[in-house]
Every structure is written in C-alpha cells, then in structure tokens.
Amino acid sequence: MDLVLNVADYYFFTPYVYPSSWLEDEPLRQIIGLMVVTNLGAAILYLGLGALSYFFIFDHKLMQHPQFLENQVQREIKYALWSLPWISVPTVALFFAEVRGYSKLYDSVDESPLGWSGLIFSMVSFLFFTDMCIYWVHRFLHHKLIYKYFHKPHHVWKIPTPFASHAFHPVDGFVQGLPYHIYPFLFPLHKILYLVLYVFVNIWTISIHDGDYRVPNLMEHIINGSAHHTDHHLFFDYNYGQYFTLWDHIGGSYRYPSALMGKGPHDHIKKLMAEGKGCC
Numbered sequence: 642m643d644l645v646l647n648v649a650d651y652y653f654f655t656p657y658v659y660p661s662s663w664l665e666d667e668p669l670r671q672i673i674g675l676m677v678v679t680n681l682g683a684a685i686l687y688l689g690l691g692a693l694s695y696f697f698i699f700d701h702k703l704m705q706h707p708q709f710l711e712n713q714v715q716r717e718i719k720y721a722l723w724s725l726p727w728i729s730v731p732t733v734a735l736f737f738a739e740v741r742g743y744s745k746l747y748d749s750v751d752e753s754p755l756g757w758s759g760l761i762f763s764m765v766s767f768l769f770f771t772d773m774c775i776y777w778v779h780r781f782l783h784h785k786l787i788y789k790y791f792h793k794p795h796h797v798w799k800i801p802t803p804f805a806s807h808a809f810h811p812v813d814g815f816v817q818g819l820p821y822h823i824y825p826f827l828f829p830l831h832k833i834l835y836l837v838l839y840v841f842v843n844i845w846t847i848s849i850h851d852g853d854y855r856v857p858n859l860m861e862h863i864i865n866g867s868a869h870h871t872d873h874h875l876f877f878d879y880n881y882g883q884y885f886t887l888w889d890h891i892g893g894s895y896r897y898p899s900a901l902m903g904k905g906p907h908d909h910i911k912k913l914m915a916e917g918k919g920c921c
Contacts, residue, residue: 642736644832646671649678659751666740667795672813675736679729681770686843687721687807694803694851703852706906708799709801716748717804718792727811733851735822746823754829763830767838770828774820776888779881791816799874800906845884852908853893854900861887861901869900871906875899 650665652676663670695714703709710716739746753759782792798805807814821842825834825835854868865882873880881897882889889895897903 643740644836645678645682646740649674661853668772669716671740672733672737675733675740676729678747679733679736680726683725683729684722686840687804688718690755690847691718691803693805694847697852697902698851699803700852700907703800703802703906704908705910705913706800706806707909710797711772713798713800714804717798717802717808721802721804721807724809724811724814725807727795728809728814732822739825745904746825746828746835747829748832750831752829753831759829760831763828764834764838766828767824769832769887771820771842772883772885772914773888774823775817775883776881776892778816778820779883780892783818783878784815784883787837796874796877798850801852801871801874803847803851806847806850849883852906853864856901856903857900861897862895863892865889866898868900868905869896871900872896872898875906897908 647665654670654813655661655665660671664669669906704713721774738744747753750757750760753763755762769794782788794810795805795808795813798808809817821839824830847868849865849867851867854866854871856864856868858867860866863886865880865884869880869882870887876896879894880889880898881892881894886895898908
C-alpha cells in the first residue's frame, strides 16, 4: 500500500494538501493519507467494477424473481457505502503496519527468496491460503450465536446483484477480508503483485454475485462461481468458499449448483412466466 500512498503524496497530498514542513513519513500524515486512499479506492473499485458488471454481465431478468427485493439495487449500494468507511478503520491499521515496514512485502524481484518462480508461487499460495481462511471465517459467521448480528444483513439479498458483493455488515466485511491482509505479514509477497491480487479479489467478489451462472464443464466441481454462490444465498448452509470448492468438499458443505441442474433462479422465472404469474 505504500506504493499507492507514495503516488498520492507525489501528485496530490504534498503539492496541494499538506504543508512542506510535514514530512511524508510522519505517522499521523500516513494514517490520514491511508484513510483517504483506502476509502476512495474502495468506493471506486466497488462502484466502478460493480456498475460494469451490473450493466454488461448481470441478467436483469433476475429482477423478476419473487425473492428479488423492492429497490434492492439502491439498498445494496446504500448499505455497502455505509459499511465501507467502517471497514476501512481496522484495515488502515494493517496498511499502516505495512507502510511502516512490519510486513514481508518487497519491492524487487531480486528480493524474492525464489526469484521469478517465487512470484508465481506466492500468487498461487495467496489464493489457496485466503480461500482456506475465508471458508472457515465464513462458516464461523454462520454460527447461530453470531449469524444474526453480523452476517445476516448480507443474506437479505437472496438473488444478489453485483452491488451486493460489498454489502456486508462492517464486522463481517472486515473479518472476511482479513486473510488478504494477514498474508503479507506471514509470507513474502511483491508489492505490485499484492496490489494486482487486491484488485483481483474485488473483481472476483463481484463476479460471484453477478448472476452469470456459466461455468466451464471441467471446472464445475472446482471453481466457486456465481451459480455456486447464489445457492449459498438461497440455501444458506452450502458453498462457503471464495474461489474454489476444495474446502466445501472437505467440510461437507458442497452443493452442486441448482442453476446447472435446470432448477435455478432463471428456471423459476421461466416457470412463473409459463404459468402466467410473471410480473413482466
């Protein structure tokens, strides 16, 4: 995150915001800068990527489903934009620790323990590590003693749109995002690759809420796509994974997507239309 902060300092904060007497490595200045960059970046990624997915990928016929809520899109956006600033507070604390040099992030490939192969290994290990952690965090959030306090707001969206991707309770959003921030404190990771993975994570989070249920046949039991995650929203106790179905298979929570069996939301809408019960 220090790369982003340095760019913001060079092009915006130093010439236009802070007095020249306030050094760029001043802790308070870094915290303020990180708060601005984190909140602005999160909003841009969420609204920008969410809008692209909503207008070009999401099938708007899903809005005819009986469980699609009135004014749902507006409600998703409103809830996400309320939640993101709260999520950013503990997130910035972790970013601040990174900027101050407490993580294992590095600048150059020469600093990688395994060179270029280390970058590939760290990318793969990042995905599998975070997928494993998120599975168990997500499953824990479904425990009956805490579900209604933190995770239930996200399950209001039975037929989610891309804008539901970040519509979490702040505690829910932070703890599910925590594995991404923990990884570079435990394992070496290139700073630019970390930023690329951070953007990828946001794209993937949106994609599993985009209503595009197509999955390559060979990957149906491996990749946790939108069809899998929609069943999680609909049936609650299945498909907790983020990218893969590995831990769902191990944990006994895997459910083959109903949409791939001709029993998904689209099929329900077609049935209602055939019975003359559709709204459009």
